[in-house]
Amino acid sequence: MTSAIALIGARSGSERVPRKNIRPLAGHPLLAYAIATARLAGVFERVLVSTDHEEVADVARWYGADVPFLRPAEYATATSPDIEWIAWTLERLPERYDLFAIVRATNPFRGPEVIRRGLEQLLATPEADSIRAVELVKQHPGKMWVLADDARTMRPLLDQAHLDVAWHAGQYQALPAVYVQNSALEIAWTRVVTETGTREGRVLAPFLTQGLEGFNVDDEGDWERAEALVASGRATLPPVDREPYPGAS
Numbered sequence: 751m752t753s754a755i756a757l758i759g760a761r762s763g764s765e766r767v768p769r770k771n772i773r774p775l776a777g778h779p780l781l782a783y784a785i786a787t788a789r790l791a792g793v794f795e796r797v798l799v800s801t802d803h804e805e806v807a808d809v810a811r812w813y814g815a816d817v818p819f820l821r822p823a824e825y826a827t828a829t830s831p832d833i834e835w836i837a838w839t840l841e842r843l844p845e846r847y848d849l850f851a852i853v854r855a856t857n858p859f860r861g862p863e864v865i866r867r868g869l870e871q872l873l874a875t876p877e878a879d880s881i882r883a884v885e886l887v888k889q890h891p892g893k894m895w896v897l898a899d900d901a902r903t904m905r906p907l908l909d910q911a912h913l914d915v916a917w918h919a920g921q922y923q924a925l926p927a928v929y930v931q932n933s934a935l936e937i938a939w940t941r942v943v944t945e946t947g948t949r950e951g952r953v954l955a956p957f958l959t960q961g962l963e964g965f966n967v968d969d970e971g972d973w974e975r976a977e978a979l980v981a982s983g984r985a986t987l988p989p990v991d992r993e994p995y996p997g998a999s
Contacts, residue, residue, distance in 0.1 A: 752873065754849040754937075755796045756788035756865075758815065759835060761826040762803035766969040771801075771855045772809050773973075776980050778990050780967065781806070784855040785813040786988045790862035793869050795847065800835050802826035812995045818843075833949045840943060852936040852949070858976060859962040859985045860934045868935045868957050879951025880938030883959050884929040892917025892925050929956060932964035 760781050764770035772779040781799070788797040799810035799817050802825070807817040819842065825835040832852070840850065849872070851865060872881045894907040895918075910916040917925050935957060942951030962985050967973055979985035 752849060753847045754794050754851060754869065755798060755843075755847040756791075756794045756851050756853050757836060757839065758784050758788065758797070758799045758810070758853050758855060759832065760799055760801045760806050760810065760855050761821070761830075762801065762806055763826065763828065765828060767967065767973055770967065770973075772806055772995075774994075775858060775973075775976060776987055777994050778813075778992075779809050779995055780858060781809055781855045782813045782990050782992070782995070783858045783988050784853050785810065785815045786990045787860060787862050787865065788851075788853045789814055790988060791865040791869075792862070793866060794851070796845075797853075798839070800839050809995050813990065813992050833943070833947065836949050837943050837947075840940060847940055849937060850940050854933045854966075856967045857932075857934045857963075857965065858967070858987055859965050859979070860959075861963075861986070861988050864935055864959070864963050865937075868937050871955065871957060872937050875955045877953055878955035879942045879946075879953045880936060880949075881955045881957040882936050882950060883932050883934035883957045883964055885932055885959050885964050887928045887930045890917070890922060890925050890928060892920075892928075893922075929958075932959060933966050934959050934964045 760771040767773065771781045785797060788794055797815045799815040800821050801807050801810065801817065802821045802823055807820065810817050821835050825838055868881055872878060891907055895904040896907050897904045906918055936950065938950055942948060946952060967976055980987060
């Protein structure tokens with residue numbers, strides 16, 4: 751039987767949205783919804799939160815996640831790549847897992863069915879090392895430009911000299927489909943961490959998100975939109991089976 755662990759990264763230093771991971775949204779810290787999602791998915795042997803801060807660890811434990819140790823500060827900076835804390839964490843666990851999923855706290859509208867759907871897809875794609883959530887781009891790179899050094903002229907970001915009709919001169923519907931990654935979900939075989947030194951491996955399968963599944967809280971504008979979506983009923987948060995963490999409102 752395939753074993754899997756959910757890894758939820760929740761470092762303390764968020765610059766654009768201070769204390770983002772433990773900031774309350776509809777009564778619970780943002781982190782609570784990622785933990786609830788992972789637990790409700792019913793596919794993980796363990797739900798582990800990686801953080802560098804004891805307050806975040808306390809919140810994570812309140813909502814039912816494991817926090818066996820704190821992440822070193824050097825793996826919790828704004829520029830630290832995820833592979834550092836992922837490899838560090840997996841190396842320190844006494845047990846081994848076949849798969850790991852990155853379930854980010856910043857995607858509150860991704861429910862447990864997304865995780866189940868993603869895991870099913872990866873298991874059905876034996877040639878893939880991992881899956882990564884993607885969605886169609888809204889701003890197509892074929893219509894993007896790069897300014898000259900003096901900013902007096904510009905050129906297309908992508909070379910289009912070979913085309914009869916340049917992408918920047920065509921309708922969006924006529925352009926080749928391009929996808930952009932979002933942070934809703936990543937699932938990978940743990941072997942890729944040691945074999946390739948990456949979190950995704952060499953062969954990635956696209957996991958197509960739908961609707962608000964890929965909605966990510968990056969800045970205050972995103973936070974305000976998340977609150978408005980919940981208040982209007984246009985978005986649903988996963989159910990949390992705990993009383994609010996003391997101090998959350």
